[in-house]
Amino acid sequence: MSTETPCVTVSQKELLDLLPLGVCIIDGEMKVCQWNATLVNWTGITQESAIGMNLVDRYPRLSAWCFRDRLNQVFSTGTPAIFSAAFHKYFIPVPPRQGGPNTDMIQQTTVRPLDEALEHALVVIQDVTAQYLQMEELRKERFRLEKVVA
């Protein structure tokens, strides 16, 4: 009797759409090749509109040196880039989803090469807003308690 586990075939697009992370694939000219369902949900940009879109043109903030130079390095040297929430707050702006009307989504983002030829890169955006809001509340509480103790 065969004990082999049946292999489930899922397309790359279906796999990306299942992820609870914002994921897109870009080429060396920053053009979007894939845009997953989570990003559609976050940004309101449909997959059809996103394909072929220049990410830097659409989000001019990414043309700043601290983003653009490091994105270029991903394609030139193959080294991944981390864009932390602490330094950047977000990679692409997403309207508030929690924490009040003025709380833009806070994001931790990694960009890494997708292939050996360095022709495409995978951008993975994690929503860390809840953790940051919680951290802020804890800091306020600690500050309040320190004042009480003092």
Place this chain on the structure above:
Amino acid sequence: MCLRDDQRDALTELVNIGVGRAAASLSELTGERVELSIPRVFLCDLERLNDLVQVDGEPFDTLVFQDFTGGLSGRAVLAFPRMSGLKLGQLLGNLDSLPNEMDLDLSGILMEVGNIVLNGVLGSMANMTGAKLSCAVAELLTDQDMAAALADRMSTGNREGRRVFLTKVRFHVATRDISGSIAILFEFGGIESLLQAPLAGQTRG
């Protein structure tokens, strides 16, 4: 295996180029003048690593590590004593007070700083050897033994006789000095490739 003077000089220059680029990136990122200096590089046995990097008995147990494969394979680590890591995070993140724990903000800051510094060094090594590297995303470990973190995912479990490329690195930010260490454990003769590269460069030059 010991480093000859010419090998040591070439490797020191290689690392200085890499951290120089990283310092420029960090300066732009933070808006602060950040300088990184590498006084010296050397090789040591993995078993001696923890003893060599300790300062005043304080272990270097706040680690950002990045695995790499391709023409050279191994693991690179940027390490700090815990308090130094917190101070560096406070300075670069422009935080008002010195935090007393590695929270989400500080973790993110150190991971990005480690990513920038290690990319600089690994990029420099790849340029020197002509190797194509594929790097994993940087990860942060705290309260971890540096030697164990280096050897942890290496293909052979036996730590004896494993040579580590080691250098101290000094971060100078806003009149403060923070000391860290960069250590790289190579697999499959990576050290030999790296040591041959400076000689090849001199021959071509």
